[in-house]
Amino acid sequence: MLKEERHKYILDQVHLHHRILxxxxxDALNVSIDTxxxxxKELHHEKKLKKVHGGATSFGFMTFSKxxxxxxxxxxxxxxxxxxxxxxxxxxxxxxxxxxxxxxVAKLIPKKLSLTVFTPSLHVAMxxxxxxxxxxxxxxxxLLHDAKFAVGGTVVNALSQLRxxxxxxxxxxxxxxxxLTEFDWEVIQVKKAMIRASKKTIILSVSDKLHxxxxxxxxxxxxxxxxxxxxxxxxxxxxxxxxxxxxxx
Amino acid sequence: MLKEERHKYILDQVHLHHRILxxxxxDALNVSIDTxxxxxKELHHEKKLKKVHGGATSFGFMTFSKxxxxxxxxxxxxxxxxxxxxxxxxxxxxxxxxxxxxxxVAKLIPKKLSLTVFTPSLHVAMxxxxxxxxxxxxxxxxLLHDAKFAVGGTVVNALSQLRxxxxxxxxxxxxxxxxLTEFDWEVIQVKKAMIRASKKTIILSVSDKLHxxxxxxxxxxxxxxxxxxxxxxxxxxxxxxxxxxxxxx
DNA sequence: GCAAAAACAGCAAGAACTTGCAAAAACCTA
DNA sequence: TAGGTTTTTGCAAGTTCTTGCTGTTTTTGC
Numbered sequence: 001m002l003k004e005e006r007h008k009y010i011l012d013q014v015h016l017h018h019r020i021l022x023x024x025x026x027d028a029l030n031v032s033i034d035t036x037x038x039x040x041k042e043l044h045h046e047k048k049l050k051k052v053h054g055g056a057t058s059f060g061f062m063t064f065s066k067x068x069x070x071x072x073x074x075x076x077x078x079x080x081x082x083x084x085x086x087x088x089x090x091x092x093x094x095x096x097x098x099x100x101x102x103x104x105v106a107k108l109i110p111k112k113l114s115l116t117v118f119t120p121s122l123h124v125a126m127x128x129x130x131x132x133x134x135x136x137x138x139x140x141x142x143l144l145h146d147a148k149f150a151v152g153g154t155v156v157n158a159l160s161q162l163r164x165x166x167x168x169x170x171x172x173x174x175x176x177x178x179x180l181t182e183f184d185w186e187v188i189q190v191k192k193a194m195i196r197a198s199k200k201t202i203i204l205s206v207s208d209k210l211h212x213x214x215x216x217x218x219x220x221x222x223x224x225x226x227x228x229x230x231x232x233x234x235x236x237x238x239x240x241x242x243x244x245x246x247x248x249x
Numbered sequence: 250m251l252k253e254e255r256h257k258y259i260l261d262q263v264h265l266h267h268r269i270l271x272x273x274x275x276d277a278l279n280v281s282i283d284t285x286x287x288x289x290k291e292l293h294h295e296k297k298l299k300k301v302h303g304g305a306t307s308f309g310f311m312t313f314s315k316x317x318x319x320x321x322x323x324x325x326x327x328x329x330x331x332x333x334x335x336x337x338x339x340x341x342x343x344x345x346x347x348x349x350x351x352x353x354v355a356k357l358i359p360k361k362l363s364l365t366v367f368t369p370s371l372h373v374a375m376x377x378x379x380x381x382x383x384x385x386x387x388x389x390x391x392l393l394h395d396a397k398f399a400v401g402g403t404v405v406n407a408l409s410q411l412r413x414x415x416x417x418x419x420x421x422x423x424x425x426x427x428x429l430t431e432f433d434w435e436v437i438q439v440k441k442a443m444i445r446a447s448k449k450t451i452i453l454s455v456s457d458k459l460h461x462x463x464x465x466x467x468x469x470x471x472x473x474x475x476x477x478x479x480x481x482x483x484x485x486x487x488x489x490x491x492x493x494x495x496x497x498x
Numbered sequence: 499g500c501a502a503a504a505a506c507a508g509c510a511a512g513a514a515c516t517t518g519c520a521a522a523a524a525c526c527t528a
Numbered sequence: 529t530a531g532g533t534t535t536t537t538g539c540a541a542g543t544t545c546t547t548g549c550t551g552t553t554t555t556t557g558c
Contacts, residue, residue: 003536019251022514032538037515052253053545054514122378122387126371129394138371138399140389140407145378150387158389158403252546271504281548286505302555303504505554515544525534 001029006039014049014058016208021055074104076206079230081105083249084168084204087226090114092165095194096124098149099170101204103127109134118162120150120190144186151186159193167198173212174205176240179221181214191218202226207237221246250278255288259305263298265379266356267327268306273360325455325479330354332477332498333417333453339363341414344443345373347398348419350453352376358383367411369399369439393435400435408442416447422461423454425489428470430463440467451475456486470495 026033044051081104098121106127114133128136141150226247233248275282293300330353347370355376363382377385390399475496482497
């Protein structure tokens with residue numbers, strides 16, 4: 001394995017997990033701990049990550065931003081959010097799930113665009129309330145401590161009485177064969193209900209999450225109308241998704 | 250777990266709750282109390298927090314309150330919150346309205362106290378979600394942009410199906426003759442429903458808001474069981490309220 | 499002033515880090 | 529392509545850091 005490849009892998013891992021142990025890297029890359037140490041030291045000097053005793057963390061790890069203050073991933077998410085916002089139009093009634101990408105969308109909605117948004121995500125709701133012209137309706141229910149996301153019967157019930165224009169699903173894992181998957185069963189139920197309640201479904205996914213599969217399935221790709229990533233729609237990484245009847249943005 | 254991670258967690262907790270017990274940290278992070286002690290001592294030397302006997306506090310909890318950066322008011326609110334928290338007991342099911350005072354209550358709830366809390370306030374919900382032993386149910390509805398508070402039929406409806414132990418109403422204006430008053434009609438409707446849904450009602454009020462009257466009325470003082478202020482219960486400022494059958498704290 | 503809780507100091511085991519070195523691989527240059 | 533140079537990598541020895549435990553001292557609440 002080339003040094004460059006190792007460096008890329010290390011950075012990816014750090015960006016994805018915000019922290020990483022040198023031992024794990026050594027195992028994963030099959031090189032001695034010393035080599036990893038040298039790699040990380042180098043990346044530290046290049047200011048690409050921060051070396052700490054026993055491992056490394058991404059910059060911004062120490063910030064108090066609730067989301068992941070990860071510049072790398074963050075910029076991808078902002079790109080996605082910008083594309084997504086351009087798909088919205090005046091007066092629409094939409095549904096938004098949670099996740100940091102969706103939060104970026106919420107932040108980037110133009111101040112003068114009037115919308116009605118239903119969401120079960122505390123973070124998204126909070127971000128939306130900055131927009132005076134957006135009416136925000138929170139779908140109440142039992143809140144998950146980590147995701148700050150409402151789940152359960154009341155949410156699904158409320159959703160069953162809606163019929164909105166658009167549904168924007170953030171986070172989640174995407175794969176051409178297995179569709180959209182998640183690791184939390186309760187979240188799945190809500191997302192399913194969201195899809196049912198909408199005429200169109202838009203999926204947001206940073207490329208890191210493409211081609212990965214989790215335990216539970218939300219839906220097949222046939223239920224999705226648009227896939228937004230930070231990649232160019234022509235990018236070969238997206239080839240696997242072209243066989244489906246969905247718009248790549 | 251990396252030392253760096255512990256430090257981040259500790260700082261997050263301190264900033265969120267103003268104060269934190271070393272024991273709670275030790276439990277939460279699964280390391281010995283000595284390690285926590287060393288961590289906190291280190292952060293203290295870095296001036297990131299202030300170490301006190303038994304725990305740590307944030308340097309300027311005042312700087313963190315976006316709303317009223319008023320140190321005096323803030324510390325009054327924290328006093329009220331401390332008194333209020335002491336009124337809670339294990340396993341209770343309670344309702345909490347919004348407001349900054351109620352948010353302080355949410356932050357100060359002991360880590361190991363298990364409760365079920367219903368609230369229509371985004372801020373309170375957010376603060377509560379930091380307590381793993383508190384089940385948080387958000388009362389969904391249309392959100393008010395400024396108050397970040399859910400109002401409307403769905404909230405009132407959901408409340409009409411509840412019968413809980415306790416209801417903690419923050420903010421609002423209080424006067425012996427006119428009772429509890431507010432300036433927002435929609436909020437009134439929700440608060441009324443909250444009072445109806447509870448066996449007991451606790452009102453929190455900083456002394457500044459005593460003896461002032463607003464446009465709409467939430468309830469008479471006869472509906473209130475406990476009034477918590479930052480004042481000593483004997484304080485003459487509270488004399489006007491003694492004729493009612495309520496507990497002064 | 500007493501008992502309990504918290505803080506402190508010192509110790510020891512283990513983990514992580516540093517340094518120097520030598521073998522192997524990659525990279526010139528003639 | 530051969531020979532020399534540079535870079536990369538793994539190993540080993542010694543050092544420092546981290547952490548939990550001990551017993552002792554200080555603080556706190558009653």
